[in-house]
Amino acid sequence: MSAPGVRFAGSADHAGAPLFSGIALDLVAGGWTCLLGVSGVGKTTILRMIAGLETGATFTGTIEAADRGALEGRVAYMAQSDLLLPWATVRENVTIGARLRGERADMARADRLVAEVGLADHAGRKPHALSGGQRQRVALARTLMEDREIILLDEPFSALDARTRAEMQELAYDLLKGRTVLLVTHDPGEAARLADRIVVMTEARTVEAEPPNTPAPRAFGDPELLQAQARLMTMLRSE
Amino acid sequence: MNRFLGGLFALLIALGLWQAIVSLSDVPRFILPPPALVFETWMANRALLAEHTLVTATEIALGLLIGGALGIATAMALAASEIARVTMRPVLVFTQALPVFALAPILTLWLGFGLGSKIAMAVLIIYFPITSAFFDGLMRTPSGFLDLARTMGASRSSTLWHIRVPAALPALGSGLRLAAVYAPIGAVIGEWVGSSQGLGYLMLLANGRAKTDLMFAALFTLGLLSIALYLAVNWITLAWLRRHTPGA
Ligand SMILES: Nc1ncnc2c1ncn2[C@@H]1O[C@H](COP(=O)(O)OP(=O)(O)OP(=O)(O)O)[C@@H](O)[C@H]1O
Ligand SMILES: [Mg+2]
Numbered sequence: 001m002s003a004p005g006v007r008f009a010g011s012a013d014h015a016g017a018p019l020f021s022g023i024a025l026d027l028v029a030g031g032w033t034c035l036l037g038v039s040g041v042g043k044t045t046i047l048r049m050i051a052g053l054e055t056g057a058t059f060t061g062t063i064e065a066a067d068r069g070a071l072e073g074r075v076a077y078m079a080q081s082d083l084l085l086p087w088a089t090v091r092e093n094v095t096i097g098a099r100l101r102g103e104r105a106d107m108a109r110a111d112r113l114v115a116e117v118g119l120a121d122h123a124g125r126k127p128h129a130l131s132g133g134q135r136q137r138v139a140l141a142r143t144l145m146e147d148r149e150i151i152l153l154d155e156p157f158s159a160l161d162a163r164t165r166a167e168m169q170e171l172a173y174d175l176l177k178g179r180t181v182l183l184v185t186h187d188p189g190e191a192a193r194l195a196d197r198i199v200v201m202t203e204a205r206t207v208e209a210e211p212p213n214t215p216a217p218r219a220f221g222d223p224e225l226l227q228a229q230a231r232l233m234t235m236l237r238s239e
Numbered sequence: 240m241n242r243f244l245g246g247l248f249a250l251l252i253a254l255g256l257w258q259a260i261v262s263l264s265d266v267p268r269f270i271l272p273p274p275a276l277v278f279e280t281w282m283a284n285r286a287l288l289a290e291h292t293l294v295t296a297t298e299i300a301l302g303l304l305i306g307g308a309l310g311i312a313t314a315m316a317l318a319a320s321e322i323a324r325v326t327m328r329p330v331l332v333f334t335q336a337l338p339v340f341a342l343a344p345i346l347t348l349w350l351g352f353g354l355g356s357k358i359a360m361a362v363l364i365i366y367f368p369i370t371s372a373f374f375d376g377l378m379r380t381p382s383g384f385l386d387l388a389r390t391m392g393a394s395r396s397s398t399l400w401h402i403r404v405p406a407a408l409p410a411l412g413s414g415l416r417l418a419a420v421y422a423p424i425g426a427v428i429g430e431w432v433g434s435s436q437g438l439g440y441l442m443l444l445a446n447g448r449a450k451t452d453l454m455f456a457a458l459f460t461l462g463l464l465s466i467a468l469y470l471a472v473n474w475i476t477l478a479w480l481r482r483h484t485p486g487a
Contacts, residue, residue: 031246048386051386051390052389052390053386053389053390054386074393075390076390077386077387077390079383079386079387081383083381083383083384083387085384085388085402085405085406086484086485086486087405087406087408087484088405088484096391097391097392099397099401099403100388100391100392100395100397100398100402101391101392101397102394102397102412122439126485126486127486128486129485146391160349172276222394
């Protein structure tokens with residue numbers, strides 16, 4: 001897969017009240033870009049705009065794939081809440097995209113993905129019988145099932161315990177290899193662990209922070225990671 | 240079990256009060272028959288009551304089926320199409336504003352003294368609650384599910400079918416439970432206006448002949464029928480929903 005980069009540049013307002021401006025966000029083609037910024041600055045709004053979803057805000061600027069192709073149909077969006085259908089089993093949730101498009105779902109592929117996220121034994125369960133971390137893994141499998149080039153992740157791991165979060169980061173990194181990923185996170189450690197590019201946004205601009213030089217996903221003790229995390233933390237506090 | 244015992248207790252108290260009123264005052268029997276007499280009459284007229292119960296039960300069941308199907312179809316049409324909403328909403332509100340009882344004589348005129356007019360009454364009385372409960376459910380799909388469907392490239396009709404309808408089933412369940420309470424009212428009013436069968440008819444007949452004990456017996460049978468119907472619909476919808484959307 002050769003996933004394209006994506007450029008998001010411009011400003012947005014809510015009925016005349018400015019939300020953000022001077023934003024220039026370039027997603028690494030086939031890599032991970034992490035977006036940080038204080039709560040309410042407009043990160044989710046940006047993700048939804050790239051995904052072509054309603055935001056209630058007016059946007060002026062450009063949103064385009066680096067290969068000039070249309071974005072529609074190439075983007076998968078994983079929101080902070082898992083959005084699993086409560087009436088559907090794990091397997092049905094993972095294959096909902098095909099059913100929604102009136103296509104035949106590739107059940108073998110679905111089962112393989114469910115197994116890859118470690119839920120082979122739970123494929124017939126409904127979401128209420130899963131833990132938060134397991135539900136998040138189903139949502140990840142559903143996102144992968146869509147097989148899109150551009151993946152938007154809105155704080156997908158923030159509600160998980162430290163150990164599950166670390167496991168999910170590694171799993172997601174592994175399974176999303178080669179895709180263009182935009183990860184919104186409040187956790188400098190997460191950004192420093194996974195990012196090829198780190199972008200901090202304020203309401204008036206975007207600033208890049210230097211990611212570690214070592215290949216992702218970085219080990220927790222990696223001195224490069226710790227330094228990047230410290231740099232990022234300083235930056236977040238001064239912006 | 241506790242609820243059952245509580246209900247039994249309340250029933251016994253009511254029967255005791257009833258008996259007390261009858262024995263302490265001298266209300267004539269044709270105004271208020273004592274409970275024991277009603278029970279005697281009830282037992283003596285088992286076959287007659289059963290025959291009329293069957294008629295009323297058929298009216299209610301068919302009314303529920305037809306009214307349920309029409310309500311479900313209307314709600315889906317309203318949810319699917321803006322045009323349907325604009326044109327049919329006023330019609331729906333009008334049919335609801337019109338007292339359905341006022342239509343009973345016309346329905347009897349058009350559909351005759353048989354089952355048809357009673358089923359139509361039951362259908363009319365439950366149509367609106369079912370339609371509005373299901374429609375509200377269809378319009379309240381969690382927005383995250385709709386976003387998901389959108390990014391997955393779903394059409395409007397498949398979003399309706401795979402997301403909005405399943406998400407609205409609990410709301411439809413409440414509508415059906417409400418309908419189970421209303422449907423007997425429609426059937427009995429239909430019978431009062433013109434019929435030759437059914438518990439409502441039997442009540443009027445007994446009343447006209449001053450057989451108050453038989454009237455009470457018919458009334459109790461109607462009460463039991465309604466409660467049984469409600470419990471059945473309640474149990475079926477809840478059991479089914481628990482399987483469909485566990486934890487909801
Ligand atoms: N319909 C609306 N009208 C006006 N303002 C809105 C509307 N919807 C959202 N907002 C505002 O837009 C801003 C951006 O919201 P957004 O969800 O993008 O923030 P965020 O950066 O993702 O925050 P968080 O980190 O808390 O998730 C918020 O301040 C919010 O109050
Ligand atoms: Mg957000």
